[in-house]
Amino acid sequence: MVGGGIGGLSAAFALSRLGLKVRVLERAKEFGEVGAGLQIAPNCTRILDDYGLLEEAKSRGVVPDRMVMRDAVDGEELTALDLRDLEREYGFPYMVIHRSDLHALLLEACRDAGVELCTEQGVVAYGQDADKATVTTESGTVHEAAVVIAADGLHSVARTLLVDDEPVSSAYVAYRGTVAVAEVDRPIDLSEVVVYVGPRCHFVHYGLRGGALLNQVAVFQSPKALAGQEDWGTPDELDAAFAGTTDIVRQSLPHMWRDKWWRMYDRDPIDTWVQGRIALLGDAAHPPLQYMAQGAIMAIEDGWVLAEHAKRLRGPDGGIDWAATLSAYEAVRPEHCRRVLTTAREWGELWHLDGFERVQRNALLRARDIDDYSFTDWIYGPTALFPEDEPPMFEPVPLSSADRITDEPVHMT
Ligand code: FAD
Numbered sequence: 001m002v003g004g005g006i007g008g009l010s011a012a013f014a015l016s017r018l019g020l021k022v023r024v025l026e027r028a029k030e031f032g033e034v035g036a037g038l039q040i041a042p043n044c045t046r047i048l049d050d051y052g053l054l055e056e057a058k059s060r061g062v063v064p065d066r067m068v069m070r071d072a073v074d075g076e077e078l079t080a081l082d083l084r085d086l087e088r089e090y091g092f093p094y095m096v097i098h099r100s101d102l103h104a105l106l107l108e109a110c111r112d113a114g115v116e117l118c119t120e121q122g123v124v125a126y127g128q129d130a131d132k133a134t135v136t137t138e139s140g141t142v143h144e145a146a147v148v149i150a151a152d153g154l155h156s157v158a159r160t161l162l163v164d165d166e167p168v169s170s171a172y173v174a175y176r177g178t179v180a181v182a183e184v185d186r187p188i189d190l191s192e193v194v195v196y197v198g199p200r201c202h203f204v205h206y207g208l209r210g211g212a213l214l215n216q217v218a219v220f221q222s223p224k225a226l227a228g229q230e231d232w233g234t235p236d237e238l239d240a241a242f243a244g245t246t247d248i249v250r251q252s253l254p255h256m257w258r259d260k261w262w263r264m265y266d267r268d269p270i271d272t273w274v275q276g277r278i279a280l281l282g283d284a285a286h287p288p289l290q291y292m293a294q295g296a297i298m299a300i301e302d303g304w305v306l307a308e309h310a311k312r313l314r315g316p317d318g319g320i321d322w323a324a325t326l327s328a329y330e331a332v333r334p335e336h337c338r339r340v341l342t343t344a345r346e347w348g349e350l351w352h353l354d355g356f357e358r359v360q361r362n363a364l365l366r367a368r369d370i371d372d373y374s375f376t377d378w379i380y381g382p383t384a385l386f387p388e389d390e391p392p393m394f395e396p397v398p399l400s401s402a403d404r405i406t407d408e409p410v411h412m413t
Pocket residue numbers: 002003004005006007008025026027028037038039040121122123124151152153154155156157174217262281282283284287288290293294295296297298299
């Protein structure tokens with residue numbers, strides 16, 4: 001396994017559960033995560049439960065009651081998801097957790113399972129022959145294995161074996177910040193995950209660590225990025241982007257970390273993730289814009305699917321048919337992740353509308369039936385193992401005969 005982020009560690013754990021010998025090569029000096037909160041939807045808590053890690057994850061995070069979308073300009077509620085009902089619908093909870101807490105949980109699980117965890121192993125080259133795959137690190141060490149799974153993130157070296165592409169800049173930038181709830185100087189309801197959507201900006205907050213911490217994310221379109229300037233995303237742009245937002249959002253900005261920010265990139269979806277004995281996983285294969293909150297989840301799903309196929313394709317001698325395993329993995333995962341990547345781009349556009357389009361969006365969201373799960377089944381339902389298990393994006397609603405569009409001309413009187 002190359003890369004010890006959430007994707008690499010969760011896949012390493014999944015494969016080690018089959019009794020396989022797994023080695024993780026991480027470039028950094030220490031295993032760890034930067035950033036703050038992660039939303040973990042039922043399609044992932046289902047997998048954490050299968051791994052026996054869900055209860056511990058819940059105890060380190062928060063299981064909120066509601067997810068609410070508000071207009072960032074006037075603060076009005078637009079739509080909501082009842083997360084307790086969502087849990088009944090999908091059988092598993094929607095939770096939020098500090099990314100370093102989830103990463104630590106996976107690291108502990110890997111250690112307990114006997115995964116070999118190696119740091120300062122930046123992989124610079126890949127090779128393979130009929131019997132094995134190899135990787136070479138910056139120091140010249142060569143590691144070999146039956147297969148190499150590359151979970152080396154947005155700037156994946158392994159991806160260059162498969163495609164000659166570049167990260168795509170969205171011209172949006174994220175500021176993050178966690179603050180002790182005791183220090184928050186405004187009323188805050190930690191039973192809710194709240195997103196305020198506004199013109200070219202949005203703001204998210206939710207609780208972490210059993211409600212001891214408040215996680216905040218402020219995202220906006222950078223005028224300097226659009227103008228092609230190098231130094232885009234600076235704090236002056238943050239303040240200007242949110243100047244027209246409701247009080248509660250503006251009062252939150254001083255609590256953001258103002259000395260670092262994350263420029264938001266994704267990549268175009270690709271269908272080929274496997275080359276012989278080398279396969280991509282997680283952001284290396286499908287880095288998304290974060291609007292669907294599914295990036296880490298997709299990475300965890302990838303590892304689960306890979307291990308399920310390896311289990312299915314294990315021979316009586318315990319040997320795994322890796323060609324068939326990687327082919328089954330590649331048959332199902334790229335299409336699902338392509339949907340998430342493209343939907344995330346569209347979802348972000350919708351969040352950031354201005355003017356009359358914003359008014360239309362708000363009217364549509366307010367009219368949404370909050371008990372309607374037809375738009376979430378494809379994402380929160382069980383992770384598909386085979387292409388035919390992949391749910392449709394949404395079930396088309398049958399039109400009543402009165403609504404049906406006919407070929408008859410419309411008569412204006
Ligand atoms: P990474 O986390 O990038 O890990 C890659 C690892 O590989 C790193 O440890 C790196 O050091 C190592 N590495 C890199 N190159 C090499 C090399 N050459 N050799 C060895 N090691 C190497 N996702 C969600 O599911 N829910 C959310 O709510 C959510 N919110 C988000 C909010 C923001 C603002 C952002 C930016 C992202 C969010 N995501 C969310 C997405 C999520 O963070 C990522 O999709 C996920 O962390 C990807 O994990 P990964 O392990 O594939 O890659």
